[in-house]
Ligand SMILES: N=CN[C@@H](CCC(=O)O)C(=O)O
């Protein structure tokens with residue numbers, strides 16, 4: 556397949572560039588008036604229209620005149636498997652209840668867990684497939700999915716097996732994360748260690764035996780998992796080769812980031828509450844700072860200090876956090892808009908954070924996340940756009956016109 560007359564071929568980073576930190580995010584290389592050649596599902600070559608090789612004339616060609624071609628969004632933080640939405644909490648939030656108050660009253664994660672317990676694997680697979688297909692049509696071409704609404708051995712395994720089914724059914728890279736430490740089930744409210752023991756002794760060996768997860772995650776937060784409890788779980792996960800990606804500093808700043816860094820987390824995610832120590836530590840670390848502005852927007856908590864992180868030289872990624880409680884949207888176009896509007900990232904920084912750095916947060920940046928020869932041809936063609944900035948500017952709307960995955964036009968839903 557050949558794509559010609561591309562107004563802007565976005566994200567033509569060198570193949571060796573696997574992530575961007577600090578001021579490196581300012582540069583989003585764009586080739587103007589370009590062509591792109593795809594072969595065997597991979598990016599084979601690209602260049603300027605003035606240098607288009609005539610031997611490509613007979614190829615299946617898409618004329619992208621006036622349009623931009625982007626590498627697909629790489630969404631490195633989602634909870635897209637859930638049994639039911641939580642609109643009842645939406646009403647409570649409008650009436651003034653906070654996320655913590657709703658959770659403490661038995662809403663929140665525990666509410667989702669009790670619903671998921673009742674749902675069959677097939678039902679969950681079907682509803683997750685619809686969500687994932689919607690995300691793909693909005694430009695997402697690689698995704699991480701967490702468990703965490705199971706909270707029993709069987710229910711967590713059920714979630715992870717659904718992720719394996721999604722992997723087999725969808726033409727995009729999918730990473731799986733074990734998030735059994737998302738909340739304490741009610742019966743363990745006064746015996747935290749017993750739940751941790753269950754994770755470590757009963758769940759982890761099964762997850763490892765079936766190779767069901769790539770990462771281990773903990774919601775390290777006041778009222779959820781303490782720093783000490785988090786460390787214990789991450790250390791147990793490491794014994795099975797699971798690297799950490801943790802929920803840190805969402806509602807308070809209590810040292811979660813430092814726990815993540817001490818355990819060589821691939822990423823620490825959320826970071827709505829950060830102080831200078833955290834910015835400095837992340838600026839000197841290979842751990843990626845993954846920001847989730849849709850969550851801040853939806854539950855009315857502070858937006859992360861993206862500018863502070865960038866000025867301290869951190870690797871900043873953007874993800875959707877798609878989940879029924881704090882971010883019921885998997886739309887990465889909106890995430891990129893929010894990053895510009897609320898985090899004051901430039902369109903170039905935001906696109907880099909949602910593509911290459913998102914892929915790095917899933918350890919997939921040698922496969923996806925930029926336009927480089929040999930990478931997967933996972934990309935999208937926009938509608939005609941006046942400039943790059945038009946995409947985040949036109950917030951709440953999708954400029955994605957054609958999705959190409961592994962070199963083929965995606966028509967979905969599956
Ligand atoms: N904070 C923890 N987990 C999710 C929310 C989960 C829920 O409310 O169901 C998050 O990333 O925001």
Ligand SMILES: [Zn+2]
Pocket residue numbers: 632633634802876878
């Ligand atoms: Zn999350």
